[in-house]
Amino acid sequence: MLADDGVLFREGMARILADAGCTVTGQAGDGAALLAQVRADPPDVAVIDLRMPPGFTAEGIETAAAIRGCAPRVGLMLLSQYVEVHHALRLITEFDGGVGYLLKDRVSDLTAFAVDLRRVAAGDTVIDPELVARLVARRRERDPLDALTERERAVLALMAQGLSNAAVAADLHLAVKTVEAHVTSIFTKLGLVQHEREHRRVLAVLTFLRA
Amino acid sequence: MTRDGTYARAAAGAATAVLVVGGFALGRHVGNLHNGLIAASFTAVGLFVLRRSPRNPEGRLFVATGVAHAVMFAGRQYGLHPGPLPGASWVGWCGVWPLPVVLVLIGVTVMGFPDGRLPSRAWRPVVAALAVVGVVLSGVSALWPVEYARTGLIAAHPLHLPGAAAAEAFYAAARPVGYLLFQLTWAACVVVRLRTARGDEARQLRWFVYAVTVSAAVMVAGLLVWRSPIPGALTTPLIAAAAGAAILKYRLYDIDPVINRSLVFGAMAAVVTAGYAVMVTGVGRLVDGHGTLLSLVATGVVAVAFEPLRRRVQRVADRLVYGRRSTPYEALARLSAHLTAPAGGLLDGICTTVADAVGAREVTLWTGPPDSLRAVAIWPASSPLPASARPLSSLVAVPVRHDGGFRGALTVTKAPGDPLSPAEQRLVGDLAAQAGLVLQLRATAQRLVAAGDAARRRLERDLHDGAQQRLVTVAMELGAVVRSATDAGAADVAAQASSVRARLLEATAELREMARGLHPAVLTQDGLEAAIGFLADRSPVPVRLTVSIGRRLPAEAEATAYFVISEGLTNAAKHAAATVVSVSVSLTGHRLVVQVADDGCGGAEVRPGSGLEGLMDRLAIIDARLTIDSGPSGTRLRTVIPCG
Numbered sequence: 002m003l004a005d006d007g008v009l010f011r012e013g014m015a016r017i018l019a020d021a022g023c024t025v026t027g028q029a030g031d032g033a034a035l036l037a038q039v040r041a042d043p044p045d046v047a048v049i050d051l052r053m054p055p056g057f058t059a060e061g062i063e064t065a066a067a068i069r070g071c072a073p074r075v076g077l078m079l080l081s082q083y084v085e086v087h088h089a090l091r092l093i094t095e096f097d098g099g100v101g102y103l104l105k106d107r108v109s110d111l112t113a114f115a116v117d118l119r120r121v122a123a124g125d126t127v128i129d130p131e132l133v134a135r136l137v138a139r140r141r142e143r144d145p146l147d148a149l150t151e152r153e154r155a156v157l158a159l160m161a162q163g164l165s166n167a168a169v170a171a172d173l174h175l176a177v178k179t180v181e182a183h184v185t186s187i188f189t190k191l192g193l194v195q196h197e198r199e200h201r202r203v204l205a206v207l208t209f210l211r212a
Numbered sequence: 213m214t215r216d217g218t219y220a221r222a223a224a225g226a227a228t229a230v231l232v233v234g235g236f237a238l239g240r241h242v243g244n245l246h247n248g249l250i251a252a253s254f255t256a257v258g259l260f261v262l263r264r265s266p267r268n269p270e271g272r273l274f275v276a277t278g279v280a281h282a283v284m285f286a287g288r289q290y291g292l293h294p295g296p297l298p299g300a301s302w303v304g305w306c307g308v309w310p311l312p313v314v315l316v317l318i319g320v321t322v323m324g325f326p327d328g329r330l331p332s333r334a335w336r337p338v339v340a341a342l343a344v345v346g347v348v349l350s351g352v353s354a355l356w357p358v359e360y361a362r363t364g365l366i367a368a369h370p371l372h373l374p375g376a377a378a379a380e381a382f383y384a385a386a387r388p389v390g391y392l393l394f395q396l397t398w399a400a401c402v403v404v405r406l407r408t409a410r411g412d413e414a415r416q417l418r419w420f421v422y423a424v425t426v427s428a429a430v431m432v433a434g435l436l437v438w439r440s441p442i443p444g445a446l447t448t449p450l451i452a453a454a455a456g457a458a459i460l461k462y463r464l465y466d467i468d469p470v471i472n473r474s475l476v477f478g479a480m481a482a483v484v485t486a487g488y489a490v491m492v493t494g495v496g497r498l499v500d501g502h503g504t505l506l507s508l509v510a511t512g513v514v515a516v517a518f519e520p521l522r523r524r525v526q527r528v529a530d531r532l533v534y535g536r537r538s539t540p541y542e543a544l545a546r547l548s549a550h551l552t553a554p555a556g557g558l559l560d561g562i563c564t565t566v567a568d569a570v571g572a573r574e575v576t577l578w579t580g581p582p583d584s585l586r587a588v589a590i591w592p593a594s595s596p597l598p599a600s601a602r603p604l605s606s607l608v609a610v611p612v613r614h615d616g617g618f619r620g621a622l623t624v625t626k627a628p629g630d631p632l633s634p635a636e637q638r639l640v641g642d643l644a645a646q647a648g649l650v651l652q653l654r655a656t657a658q659r660l661v662a663a664g665d666a667a668r669r670r671l672e673r674d675l676h677d678g679a680q681q682r683l684v685t686v687a688m689e690l691g692a693v694v695r696s697a698t699d700a701g702a703a704d705v706a707a708q709a710s711s712v713r714a715r716l717l718e719a720t721a722e723l724r725e726m727a728r729g730l731h732p733a734v735l736t737q738d739g740l741e742a743a744i745g746f747l748a749d750r751s752p753v754p755v756r757l758t759v760s761i762g763r764r765l766p767a768e769a770e771a772t773a774y775f776v777i778s779e780g781l782t783n784a785a786k787h788a789a790a791t792v793v794s795v796s797v798s799l800t801g802h803r804l805v806v807q808v809a810d811d812g813c814g815g816a817e818v819r820p821g822s823g824l825e826g827l828m829d830r831l832a833i834i835d836a837r838l839t840i841d842s843g844p845s846g847t848r849l850r851t852v853i854p855c856g
Contacts, residue, residue, distance in 0.1 A: 007677065010685045017692045057673065058737040082680050082724060085734050086749060087742045105684045106717050109691035140754040142792050211745075 002027045004035035004064065005050040005080070014048070014108055021115040030054070032064030036071075043072040045122040051081035051088070062091060069096060076121035080105045084132040086211055093126060093207060098200035101127035101163075126163035126200045128207070133161040136210035148190045156183045161206045165199050217266050221259050224275050228255040231282035235289035243364070244292070246445040247285040253449035254278030254321075257456035264460055269328025271459070273321040274452070280314045283307070291365040300367035308359050312349035312390065316342050319394050323401040326416040326459050331405050338397060345390045349383070358383035415633070416458035422471050423454030429478060475529040480522055487514045540639045543569035547646050558654075559589035559835050562622075562647045567591045569643065570636040572624045578602075578609065579620035579651055588620075588835065588854070597802060610640045614648030619655070622647070657833035658768070665771050668731040675727045683720045687713055732774070740770045744797060747778055752785045753810070756794040765804065769855035772830055773797060773806045776838070779823045780808025780849045788812025788847055804855050809848040816842040816849075824849075 003018075003025060005011040015025045026044050029035035031054045039047055047068055051061035065077040078101040079092065092100045101121040107129065108114050117127045137146065137158050146154065152173075159169045170180040188195050193209060196202045232252045235244070258274025265271065284307045290297060291304020319342055323330060330336065353359045356379035357369030402421065409417050431444025488510050543565055550561030563575040574595055578585035582604040587597045604611070609621035622644050624632060632640065690713040697706035727733075735743040741761055748755040764770075777795055784790040790812030798805050818824045818840070828838045831851055841848040 007681045007685070010681055010688070013685045013688050017688060017695075020692060020695060052676070052733075052737075082676055082684070083728070083733060085738070085742065085746065087734075087738060087745060105681075106687060106720055108684070109687035109713055109717065111688075111691045111695050135749055139749050140752060142754045142756065144754075 002029075002035065002038060002044040002046070003048045004029040004032060004053065004061075005048075006030050006053050007050070010105070017108075017111055018115075018118075021111050023115065023118065032060050032067070035064060036067050039068050039072055039075060043075050046076040046078055046118050048078045048080060048118070051079050059088065062088065062095075065092075065100070066095065069099075075099075076118070076124070077101070078103065078118060078121050078127070080108070084129045086132060086136065086207070089128055089132055090204075090207055090211065093128075093200065093204045098126055098198070099124045102132075103127065103129045104131060120163070124200075125165070126203045128162045128203060130158070130162055133158050133207075133210075136161070136207070139210070145191055149187060153183050153187050153190075156180060157187055157206065160184065160187075160199075160202060161210065163199055163203050217262075221262055221275070224255060224279050225259050228252065228279055228282040231286035235282075235286040238286075238289040238293045241289065241292050242440070242442060242445075244285055244288050245442065246448050247281050247288065249445060249448045250452070251278050251282035251285050253452035255282065257452040261456055261459050268459065270321070270324055270326060271328070273317070273324055273328055274456070277314070277317055277321050280310060280317055284310055284314060288363060288365065291363075291367045294366060296367040300365075301370040304363075304365045304367045305354075305370050308363055308365065309350050309354035311359065312346040312353065312387075315391070315394055316346035319398050322398045325402075325405075325420055325455060326413060331401060331408070335401065342394060342397060345386075345393065349387060349390055352379055352383050352386075356380065356383075358387075412631075418471065419454050419458040420451070422474070423451045426474070427451055472529050476522065476525050479525045479529070480518070483521060483525075484514050484518070487517070540569070540635075540642070543639060543643060544646070547643055551646070551650065558650060558832075560591065560593065562643070562650065563589045563591035566622060566624060566640060566643050569639050570624060570626065570632060572626050574623075574625040576623045577612075577620060577647065578607070578623070579612075579655070582618055585621055599802065610637070610644050612644045612648045612651060614645075614652040617652070619648045619651040654833055654835070661830060661833060662768060665731065665768065669736060672727045672731045672733060675723065675730075676733070680720060680723055680727065683716060683723065687716045687720065690716065731771075735770060735774050736767070739764050740773055740797070743770075743774050744777060744795065747774075747781055748795065751781045751793065753781070753790050754792050755781065756792060758794070758796040758798070761797060761799045761804070763799075765799070765855045768834065769804060769853050772834065772836070772853055773804055775830065776806050776827055776849060776851055777808055779827055780810075780847075782823070783816055783847065784808070784810035784812055787815065790846065799855075802855055804853040805850075806853060807848065807850045809846060811846045814842040814844055814847050816840055816847040 003011055003015060005014070008030070011028055011030075015028060018025055026042060027035075027038040029038055032049070035047060035049065047065075049061040049064055051059055053060045053064075061079050061081070065079060068075050068077060076099045077096065079088075080103055081088075082105055084102060084104055089102050092102050099121060101117055103114075103117065107117070120127055137154065146157075149157065155173060156169055159172055164172065166180045166184060167177055169175075170177045173180070185195070187193075191209060193205050196205055228251055232248050235248055254274045255278025258271050258276075258278055261268050261271030261274060287303050287305070287307020289307070291300050291307055293300070297303075320339060323335065323339070330339065355371060355373055356376050358380055360369055402417070406414070406417050406421065427444065427447040427450055430447045431441065434440055434443030546568070547562065547565045550558065550565060559577050563577050566572065567575045572591075575591045576587050576598065577589040579588050580586045580601065584601040585604055585607070586601050587599075590597050604621055607621060607623050609623045611618060612620040612622060622640060624640060626632065690709055694706050694709045694713060697703075697709060732743055732746065734746050739761075741759055744757065744759055748757050765773075777797070780795070781793060784793040788810050790810035793808060793810040796805075796807045816824065818828060824838070824840065831838050831853070834854060836851050836853050839848075839850045841850075
């Protein structure tokens with residue numbers, strides 16, 4: 002189910018999602034209309050534009066919160082022209098998994114986008130790589146990230162995007178055991194508490210990166 | 213008004229008139245002249261005051277002083293008449309012995325001016341002591357002819373008691389001491405009053421002191437030039453008249469400018485006369501026979517020295533008369549100086565100038581429409597700025613207008629009991645007229661900046677909803693092409709489409725950055741704290757953030773703070789080669805303190821067309837200033853942004 006006030010973009014996305022094997026069960030031009038459709042027929046995932054009428058600020062997050070309130074099993078994928086760290090942190094803090102936050106650009110890589118949608122539907126967390134890259138690249142006075150190896154940084158970046166150990170392993174062509182070792186090493190070096198669930202792990206890592 | 217009061221006043225007036233006219237008819241004696249004039253003028257003024265305000269204690273003191281002088285004047289005139297006239301011994305006696313007691317009476321009249329009451333209860337014992345001294349001196353004078361040598365009465369003292377030599381010795385010693393005591397006490401009392409007096413009372417006292425000073429000056433000049441006390445004596449009624457006018461506040465004009473001019477005129481006349489006299493007579497004795505030449509030289513010297521001297525004297529006179537307050541001209545000149553080179557906020561400068569001009573305790577400048585005025589500046593700076601908007605009708609304010617339009621208002625608080633004089637009101641009005649143009653320009657500039665900000669916001673939104681959205685949609689459709697080409701086995705088409713899509717995404721990223729630079733959406737949507745976080749995240753130089761704001765601020769304040777920080781971070785990264793930048797933003801009351809400091813090589817300066825110049829312009833219109841400290845140990849930008 003889709004909600005975006007840009008008709009061309011919405012229609013285009015509906016067409017390619019159908020190509021990717023998804024069924025678009027409904028389209029809406031704003032949060033209120035989407036909420037009504039979700040109530041009537043809850044989909045697996047709702048794709049929501051962050052900036053919508055009436056205020057054109059962050060209505061998408063409010064809509065997502067309302068959907069989570071009435072249909073907790075619906076995955077929520079927020080799309081935006083800009084990705085902002087504080088929005089990401091809010092999404093991870095206020096929602097216990099099953100959320101995604103991506104640049105609209107990502108939709109053009111249909112394969113990857115379809116994977117992200119399925120992850121959100123499955124209750125995982127998806128964070129835009131650009132946002133994570135920005136945080137990892139951020140300059141600090143005494144940078145704790147300096148203690149990490151090149152490989153560990155790559156693992157950290159993927160972890161922050163919400164990938165599970167298995168997904169990180171696949172992405173970096175490593176064995177899952179190796180990734181687990183890297184993760185343990187990262188958490189020790191940064192002084193973070195390990196979390197079993199990926200969602201909690203994203204929160205911990207993003208909070209750390211932002212601090 | 214009671215009938216008794218009327219009769220008593222009529223009796224006093226008639227008695228004085230008879231005594232004074234009769235006294236003058238008996239002869240002309242220079243030594244008594246002032247007594248007659250005081251008698252006539254003080255009684256007349258006192259009666260006039262009492263007619264206007266029957267219970268006025270100072271009026272009664274004036275009448276008492278006048279009547280006492282009339283008795284003394286008539287007695288002496290009688291006693292001085294050649295003959296001697298019948299009973300001259302006793303009548304003349306009446307004109308001599310009361311003198312010390314009458315002096316005490318004059319003292320009380322002076323000390324009681326202008327309301328007939330002593331400045332405080334602490335003065336009562338002093339007056340009692342004076343009275344005792346006066347009574348003792350008068351008593352001695354009544355019993356023995358100790359004062360007769362000075363009065364020159366023809367008729368002898370009526371009493372012939374033993375111990376005249378001892379009484380003479382006592383009187384000769386006690387009289388100067390007692391008189392000096394009297395004079396010091398009056399002078400001290402008047403000075404105390406002058407120092408503590410405010411408003412009308414201060415003006416009343418200035419009238420009185422001015423008249424006394426003029427009279428004394430004429431007396432001195434008369435003695436010096438004509439060797440005669442007559443000119444001085446003739447001016448004594450002036451004192452009574454000025455005092456009466458002051459008591460009744462009858463057309464009580466501001467006398468300050470008159471005093472000021474008199475001081476300058478008097479001092480300059482004295483200087484010129486003295487200079488001329490020294491040149492012509494002093495030097496003339498040394499080089500005899502060149503009188504004309506010396507006169508010319510003296511004239512030249514005096515002419516050349518005149519203007520610089522006058523300016524100095526004027527400054528001294530200003531300080532004496534106006535004290536901490538500035539003259540109207542000075543006030544306007546200072547405001548002009550503030551407007552050309554503002555030290556501190558422009559609006560603060562207006563408040564300071566007004567406060568200096570009228571000696572106010574507090575001055576507040578308000579702007580906005582008449583039904584909702586907001587305080588924008590206050591003097592002293594330590595006072596809190598009133599937070600809420602107020603209608604003009606609730607303020608005692610001088611409206612600030614420009615070009616026929618209402619621009620704001622000035623409120624002036626003075627010490628209690630010291631209202632604005634008409635002259636001060638006019639001055640505040642003149643200053644307000646100058647402030648009008650400033651407020652008008654400020655409002656215009658603010659509207660321009662707000663319009664500029666709005667245009668940038670609109671452009672950013674148009675890009676967001678238009679070009680960016682379309683490009684993203686096209687990229688998405690290209691993505692679909694890549695996919696179907698791959699499915700169809702056309703690998704080269706897929707690769708080509710994929711490369712086009714990648715370049716398209718680069719373009720959208722670029723466009724995104726441009727839109728952000730125009731006006732960051734995060735600032736409008738999420739406020740200053742989020743926007744500062746965003747700036748810090750992207751800074752190539754590590755940023756140490758200390759931000760405590762806690763609430764959303766007016767859009768122009770947020771935007772201004774954002775641009776200051778953005779400029780500071782850009783400079784630190786581009787030019788300063790800094791290793792760390794600290795950004796601190798804190799909200800205290802209605803002031804947002806923004807500071808960006810780096811540890812780079814310094815050298816930041818405001819060049820025409822530079823970002824810093826733009827920032828300064830932007831800050832100036834909200835009455836904030838950008839301070840730039842740039843040296844080898846780094847650059848620090850600091851500003852305080854007012855936000856209502």
